[in-house]
Amino acid sequence: MGKFFKRSAWLAGSLLLVLAAIYGGAWWTSEQALARVYTIHDPSLVFAGDAAEAARGAHLYSVLGCVECHGADARGKLVFDAGPVARVVGSNLTPAALAERYDANQLAAAIRHGVRADGRALRFMPAGDFQHLSDADTAALVRHLQSLPPSDHAPGDTVIGPVGRVLHLFGKFDLAPAEHIDHQRRARSGPVPGPSAEYGAYLAHVCTGCHGADWAGQRVPGTPPELPPASNLTPHANGLAGWTEADFIRVIREGKRPDGRELHGFMPWRVYAAMTDEELQAIWRHLSTLPPMPGQAGG
Numbered sequence: 635m636g637k638f639f640k641r642s643a644w645l646a647g648s649l650l651l652v653l654a655a656i657y658g659g660a661w662w663t664s665e666q667a668l669a670r671v672y673t674i675h676d677p678s679l680v681f682a683g684d685a686a687e688a689a690r691g692a693h694l695y696s697v698l699g700c701v702e703c704h705g706a707d708a709r710g711k712l713v714f715d716a717g718p719v720a721r722v723v724g725s726n727l728t729p730a731a732l733a734e735r736y737d738a739n740q741l742a743a744a745i746r747h748g749v750r751a752d753g754r755a756l757r758f759m760p761a762g763d764f765q766h767l768s769d770a771d772t773a774a775l776v777r778h779l780q781s782l783p784p785s786d787h788a789p790g791d792t793v794i795g796p797v798g799r800v801l802h803l804f805g806k807f808d809l810a811p812a813e814h815i816d817h818q819r820r821a822r823s824g825p826v827p828g829p830s831a832e833y834g835a836y837l838a839h840v841c842t843g844c845h846g847a848d849w850a851g852q853r854v855p856g857t858p859p860e861l862p863p864a865s866n867l868t869p870h871a872n873g874l875a876g877w878t879e880a881d882f883i884r885v886i887r888e889g890k891r892p893d894g895r896e897l898h899g900f901m902p903w904r905v906y907a908a909m910t911d912e913e914l915q916a917i918w919r920h921l922s923t924l925p926p927m928p929g930q931a932g933g
């Protein structure tokens with residue numbers, strides 16, 4: 635064997651070893667994240683049991699975006715299949731699938747803490763967006779799930795691929811959102827529903843997973859390059875400076891910006907289009923109170 639060949643073989647071998655070590659680390663880290671058991675001590679849900687609660691639960695199920703991943707009828711559906719990254723399936727949430735495995739408080743823990751009935755982390759279930767939900771709103775959502783018509787539809791299972799595990803190792807993929815949630819026991823209350831900035835901030839927690847905690851926009855972690863970044867929603871020239879409340883309501887209701895450009899379907903505007911005028915006004919008021927941030931240039 636020539637010297638050159640020996641050296642290349644040695645280099646290739648070392649490279650393979652490094653890759654194997656990274657992959658081993660990624661496997662171990664993701665297995666650890668999914669094996670960890672969380673104990674949730676939140677106060678037990680209290681149900682109002684009236685018609686207003688049932689209506690609120692159905693409304694929240696749709697406008698908080700559950701419908702995007704679990705389907706309008708909550709029978710579960712394929713969310714996306716990104717081969718070696720992951721195949722994400724929103725579970726069947728009807729009583730046929732959940733009643734035997736989850737009681738009401740365990741459902742609340744799944745929604746606000748991202749954990750299964752046995753305390754292990756749910757995969758990709760974006761509980762961080764729902765961790766602030768008030769006890770009353772959570773009770774309304776749980777009641778909605780428990781009163782759905784049972785369906786035995788089997789949407790399939792979520793599978794994490796090797797690339798998904800490596801991305802998780804480097805903090806680029808939120809495999810187990812429970813890892814970043816505060817699991818301390820606490821009672822949670824929400825602002826009075828109405829067109830106030832405060833109520834807008836409460837509802838708009840569901841936007842921050844994509845638009846960023848500072849609202850300045852970002853490339854959504856783990857998304858493929860062909861998807862656009864989430865826009866800057868602060869009142870900055872790179873964001874929504876110059877927009878009116880009517881412009882904002884139109885973009886959410888019709889998917890059209892003031893300059894006529896359509897929103898990419900990755901922005902789930904059809905889901906938020908079901909919000910009431912009052913809810914959209916509240917979110918607009920919240921966005922108008924944010925400090926302007928240069929962040930990510932608008933879409």
Ligand code: HEC
Binds near residue numbers: 695703704741758
């Ligand atoms: C971005 C997609 C997405 C959204 C939005 C979402 N979920 Fe999920 N949810 C998932 C996935 C994926 C799973 C399955 C996790 C797993 O199998 O590890 C899941 C699991 C669950 C479970 C546990 C089901 C089981 O079989 O163990 C419950 C309960 C649940 N979601 C409720 C909700 C509710 C209520 C909402 C809205 C407030 C919601 N989800 C919004 C993706 C989502």
Ligand code: HEC
Binds near residue numbers: 841882899906
């Ligand atoms: C799943 C990720 C995701 C979520 C959740 C999300 N957005 Fe977006 N949003 C996007 C993306 C991506 C764009 C850019 C779309 C484009 O470039 O066409 C966008 C664009 C927008 C725009 C248009 C601004 C502009 O000119 O580019 C507005 C307004 C907006 N989002 C508001 C919201 C609000 C309000 C919420 C919560 C109620 C929300 N979004 C939740 C991903 C998301």
